[in-house]
Amino acid sequence: MSESLESKALSGGFVLVGRQLFGMVLSVAGMLVNTRLLGPQKYGQFAIVLGLMGYAANIGKSGLDVYLIRHQGELHARDVGVTQSLYLIIGCLILTAGVVTGPLAALWYKDPTLAPLFWAYAIVPPITIMSGIPIALLDRQLAYKKAAAVELAAQVLYLGISMPIICYNNSVWGLVLGAVGQALLTLFLSAHLAGMRFYPRWDKKLVRSQLKYGVGYAASIWIWQARDLVNPLIVGSFLGPGAVAYVAMAIRLSQMVGFAKTAVWRVYMSYLARLGDNRVKMKDAVESGINHQVLILAVSFITFFTIAPEIIKGLMGARWLPLLSVFPFIAAALVVNAGFSLHSSALYVIGKNRDVSVFHLVHILVFYAASLILIPITGNISGYGWAEVAAFSSYLVIRRTFRFRFFRIDESVMLFNIVSVLCLLTILSLMMDNPLWQRLASSGILLLLLLFAVSQNRKVTILFIQKMQIRFGFRC
Numbered sequence: 001m002s003e004s005l006e007s008k009a010l011s012g013g014f015v016l017v018g019r020q021l022f023g024m025v026l027s028v029a030g031m032l033v034n035t036r037l038l039g040p041q042k043y044g045q046f047a048i049v050l051g052l053m054g055y056a057a058n059i060g061k062s063g064l065d066v067y068l069i070r071h072q073g074e075l076h077a078r079d080v081g082v083t084q085s086l087y088l089i090i091g092c093l094i095l096t097a098g099v100v101t102g103p104l105a106a107l108w109y110k111d112p113t114l115a116p117l118f119w120a121y122a123i124v125p126p127i128t129i130m131s132g133i134p135i136a137l138l139d140r141q142l143a144y145k146k147a148a149a150v151e152l153a154a155q156v157l158y159l160g161i162s163m164p165i166i167c168y169n170n171s172v173w174g175l176v177l178g179a180v181g182q183a184l185l186t187l188f189l190s191a192h193l194a195g196m197r198f199y200p201r202w203d204k205k206l207v208r209s210q211l212k213y214g215v216g217y218a219a220s221i222w223i224w225q226a227r228d229l230v231n232p233l234i235v236g237s238f239l240g241p242g243a244v245a246y247v248a249m250a251i252r253l254s255q256m257v258g259f260a261k262t263a264v265w266r267v268y269m270s271y272l273a274r275l276g277d278n279r280v281k282m283k284d285a286v287e288s289g290i291n292h293q294v295l296i297l298a299v300s301f302i303t304f305f306t307i308a309p310e311i312i313k314g315l316m317g318a319r320w321l322p323l324l325s326v327f328p329f330i331a332a333a334l335v336v337n338a339g340f341s342l343h344s345s346a347l348y349v350i351g352k353n354r355d356v357s358v359f360h361l362v363h364i365l366v367f368y369a370a371s372l373i374l375i376p377i378t379g380n381i382s383g384y385g386w387a388e389v390a391a392f393s394s395y396l397v398i399r400r401t402f403r404f405r406f407f408r409i410d411e412s413v414m415l416f417n418i419v420s421v422l423c424l425l426t427i428l429s430l431m432m433d434n435p436l437w438q439r440l441a442s443s444g445i446l447l448l449l450l451l452f453a454v455s456q457n458r459k460v461t462i463l464f465i466q467k468m469q470i471r472f473g474f475r476c
Contacts, residue, residue: 028256030159032315034166034175035249039319042172044241047248048109049117049176051232053098057125058225060090063214065132069140081201082210083133088200091126098122109236120176127183134190146193150186158182220357226364234371235384243381246323247330249316253323254330257304258297286342287409291456293338294417298450301331301421305428306443310436322381324432328425329385333392335421339414340395343402355401363394413456420450 035043064083068075102118105111138147162178165171191198231251236244304311305328312320344356370390375383402409424446431439451461 027155030163031252033163035320036315036317037166037170038172038175039317040242040245040249040322042170043175043249044236044243044245045111045114045117046172046175047244048105048114048232048236048241049121050179051228051244051248052101052105053094053118053121053125055225055229056094056097057128059218059222060087060094060125060129061132061214061218062086062090062211063216063218063221064210065136066217067210067213068133068136071140075137075140077197077199078201078203079206079210080133080137080196081199082203082206084130084198085200085202086207086210087126087129087133091129094125094129095122098125109241111241117172117176120173121179124179124183127180127187131183131187131190134187134194134196137194137196138190141194143193147190150190150193153189154182154186157185216353220353220360223357223360223364227367230367230371230384230387234368234375235381238375239379239381246320246381247326247384249320250323250327250330253304254301254327254334257300258331258334282346283406283409286346287411287414289342290339290411290414291417292460293341294335294414294421295451295457295460297331297335297338298417298421298424299447301335302424302428302443302447305331305425306439307436309432326381326385328429329382329388332422332425333388335418336392336395339411339418340398343398347398347402347405352401352405355405356398359394359398359401362397363391366394367391413454416454417450417457420453424450 038046064086068080068083071079098118099122102115102122105118106113106115135147135150138150158178158181160178161181162174165174165177190196231244231247235247308324308327309321312324344359347353347356367387367390370387371384374386374390375381377383378386399411424443427446428439428443431442450457452458
């Protein structure tokens with residue numbers, strides 16, 4: 001990839017990181033207060049409800065919002081009206097499923113409090129699905145500032161509802177009611193800003209067209225997102241809500257710590273979409289992108305994990321410390337995924353959705369099988385972590401497919417960085433009981449070795465420092 005393209009990619013990723021920062025700060029603040037007051041058991045109940053109903057909401061969108069964004073030519077009111085009708089039908093089905101699931105979940109987990117939580121939360125997915133329409137219209141209008149304003153306003157309302165309730169009576173209902181308020185505000189505010197009228201319509205031809213495109217696009221994503229059900233279904237079944245809370249919080253922390261990876265991925269995805277007909281430039285973009293993503297996650301995870309015991313104990317409470325036993329596994333899984341995410345993205349660009357779906361299916365089968373075997377054997381949440389490690393083998397599928405459809409790329413630096421990160425996380429895991437200064441000194445030395453061990457890493461590190469200098473006007 002050319003120097004100018006590499007510079008633009010890192011610069012664009014840096015800008016996107018800044019835009020996400022404020023929302024992340026709000027989310028972290030609310031999470032710290034809520035988790036400290038509720039504790040693992042109560043938060044685990046909400047995590048079970050959120051995991052199952054959240055997956056239902058992801059399926060319910062059916063890719064129809066993407067259809068509205070990518071629709072060629074003028075988007076007529078009839079197109080939007082048909083999507084509204086489809087989402088109304090899907091939303092009613094999910095609402096019914098949530099009501100039915102409540103008593104079944106209470107029996108499965110032997111926790112009668114889950115039934116009313118499911119019944120109350122069942123209203124959130126239909127609202128969330130419907131709000132996907134005006135948000136898609138805002139994206140189509142390139143009104144990203146308005147969309148971001150809606151998300152932040154809804155997040156503030158969520159905290160404004162959930163935190164007082166939890167502080168007052170230490171009840172998990174604060175999270176449920178906060179989610180309902182957040183969903184409602186998102187729908188009404190985004191509809192107002194997008195100028196959307198609620199006027200459902202029905203046209204068989206448009207219905208078939210939208211479902212064909214949307215489901216075809218979303219099917220592969222549905223398979224991948226099924227991995228989110230391992231925690232509520234398998235971990236919850238064998239280990240209970242408390243264990244679900246530890247795994248859910250470890251996942252959430254890893255996503256927050258590694259949020260910069262998503263921004264860089266978005267930048268490279270836009271380049272790949274433009275370079276679909278230029279295989280040479282696409283090859284360069286994929287090679288650089290996978291290295292950048294792995295390196296960014298390496299710095300983020302190692303830095304956080306070094307001081308994680310102090311952060312968790314001080315801000316969330318000592319009863320949340322057991323999540324550290326699974327956090328390095330989840331962090332390692334995200335690092336490995338970062339090394340191969342652009343392989344899948346490039347295949348999407350050239351329309352090879354089926355190839356990606358095959359990889360996703362293999363990954364899910366390995367992950368589920370390993371979870372069913374290892375979680376009962378270990379008897380604790382480390383079994384979930386080892387299942388993540390077992391699923392690394394599935395990436396051989398997407399690597400082979402990418403080479404068959406495209407070309408061989410130089411993965412030596414990316415693989416070196418992945419192995420290095422796995423080793424560093426293992427070393428830090430063994431040092432969790434050591435004094436903080438020892439962990440800081442060790443991780444600092446190891447990170448410097450990683451960042452300057454090979455020329456590509458040195459190049460990215462120096463370029464990032466230069467961007468920091470330009471953004472903030474300081475000199476090293």
